[in-house]
Amino acid sequence: MRNKMIEIFMFPILFFILLLDGQISTLVTNWSVGLFTISSHLVLMLAIFYANYVSLGFSLFIFTLLGLVYDISYLNLIGIATTTLPLVLYCIYFFFQSAVSKRGINILILLVAIFQFEFISYSFARIFHITNLSVFIFVFNKLLPSLLFNLVLFFVLQPLFERLFGITNKT
Known part of the structure; x- marks a missing residue:
């Protein structure tokens, strides 16, 4: 029953979080006074927790729409x-498939997911001539600040996500 409720409310919640991501990214980038471009990835943080409750096919459909x-x-x-x-x-x-959902594993998966999203997006932008930004500038002005910001954000929000999804760290 709980998994069905999570599936029903998955798209509206993730849609709202996607809009919130854009606002947080703009706010934090403006705070950096143009030195860095920081992207918030709350959607990927929630994807880590949704992975335990929702089937892969349904999740792929929802994330394609997102x-x-x-x-x-x-x-x-x-x-x-x-x-x-x-x-x-x-x-x-x-x-x-090969790891159990624990805090350390979740952090590692988040870092890998953010790296994948940012670097694949950058690669597509380079291939299709949308940007001419060098890899060095991309890594130090976009990727690294985004990874650090989202790592801190995940440390702050992980207890909330665990409470929402009913995950405990008891063995």
Whole structure:
């Protein structure tokens, strides 16, 4: 019953979180006074917890829709996030096939997922001549600050996510 409720409310919650991600990213980037471009990835944080409750096929469908919304809202072209978000989600499910959901594993999976999303998106942008940003500038001005920000955010929000999804650290 609980898994069915999670499936029903998955898209509206993730859609709201995607919109919130954009606002948080803009706010934090403005705080950095143009030195860094920081992206919030609350959607990927929730994907780590949804992976334990929702089937892969349904999740891929939802994240393809979210990628489409992301592309239309933020990039004004369709394809980059529509391809990248389901790919990252599939990797999250792949990691959970051989690992149990624990705090340390969740942090590692989050870092890998953010790296995948950011680097694959950057690679697509380079391939399709959307950007001419060098890899060095991308890594130090976008990727590294985003990883650090999301790591701190995950440390703060992980107890809340565990409480919402009913996960305990008892053995």
